[in-house]
Amino acid sequence: MSKNMNKIALVTGSSRGIGAASVLLLAEQGYDVCINYKNNAKAANEVLQQAKAFGTQCIAVQADVAKEAQVIGLFEKIDQQLGAITALVNNAGILLPQSKLENLSAERINSLLTGNVTSYFLCCREAIKRMSTNHAGVGGTIVNVSSAAARTGSPGEYIDYAASKGAIDTLTKGLSVEVAAEEIRVNCVRPGFIKTQMHADGGEPDRVERIKNSIPMQRGGEASEIASAIAWLLSEDASYVTGTFIDVAGGR
Ligand code: NAP
Numbered sequence: 692m693s694k695n696m697n698k699i700a701l702v703t704g705s706s707r708g709i710g711a712a713s714v715l716l717l718a719e720q721g722y723d724v725c726i727n728y729k730n731n732a733k734a735a736n737e738v739l740q741q742a743k744a745f746g747t748q749c750i751a752v753q754a755d756v757a758k759e760a761q762v763i764g765l766f767e768k769i770d771q772q773l774g775a776i777t778a779l780v781n782n783a784g785i786l787l788p789q790s791k792l793e794n795l796s797a798e799r800i801n802s803l804l805t806g807n808v809t810s811y812f813l814c815c816r817e818a819i820k821r822m823s824t825n826h827a828g829v830g831g832t833i834v835n836v837s838s839a840a841a842r843t844g845s846p847g848e849y850i851d852y853a854a855s856k857g858a859i860d861t862l863t864k865g866l867s868v869e870v871a872a873e874e875i876r877v878n879c880v881r882p883g884f885i886k887t888q889m890h891a892d893g894g895e896p897d898r899v900e901r902i903k904n905s906i907p908m909q910r911g912g913e914a915s916e917i918a919s920a921i922a923w924l925l926s927e928d929a930s931y932v933t934g935t936f937i938d939v940a941g942g943r
Pocket of ligand 1: 703704705706707708709710727728729730731732754755756757782783784785806810836837838839840881882883884885886887888889890892
């Protein structure tokens, strides 16, 4: 991808947390950005107003990225309003209440995997159709947000969530090689315990506070610290980096 090309990014799940922090950093760096959200239009609009203040083109689009038709519609809206994307941050994810595996239903497991895995595959597919030199694209970069849980397995809490992130690590490895000769880089960031509202969805709003002393750096991470790693992997500074994993987890 030429250094002079317009940089156009989609950050999925960016009405709050790591996604919102990534949108703001990318807008500050001159990217045109699409904010995506599932439910919270008010929060997405607040991120939109903050991102626009950096002077780039920004839009907010509601779409459930676990649903194929909505992903197709999301990319079409970006094509029309910003142009073909050059950067995808696959970030939207869900965490369901803490539970041992013996109590997990098929319905819950499938909803978790659709929300955290199918969504990433679908967005990668639509991004590749626009970025790949095999499809007359100019190349691009993809960053998948996985989790340190892919390494630990989250026993006693969320093995389903951890396994969904293991799948994202495998997706990153395979896809990075599959599209390496098509001018597309695919990398992954694995956050540790980050101070966002996701932990409340998992049933324990103060989880990071409870766990922090077991983290070598003795603290949870900030969403902005994950955004920095994402922005670096997307940037030209990482032009020879693909199939790589950055653990941003305070030493854990
Ligand atoms: P968060 O605060 O819970 O925010 C999740 C965001 O994703 C929200 O903007 C939500 O939008 C959106 N979203 C969820 N499902 C969606 C869907 N199907 N379609 C579109 N948007 C959807 O999460 P976070 O903590 O920032 O986490 C972001 C990513 O980092 C996730 O992939 C998560 O697994 C990963 N991660 C987080 C941590 C951590 O400690 N926080 C650690 C490791 C990895 P609405 O609010 O509009 O529904």
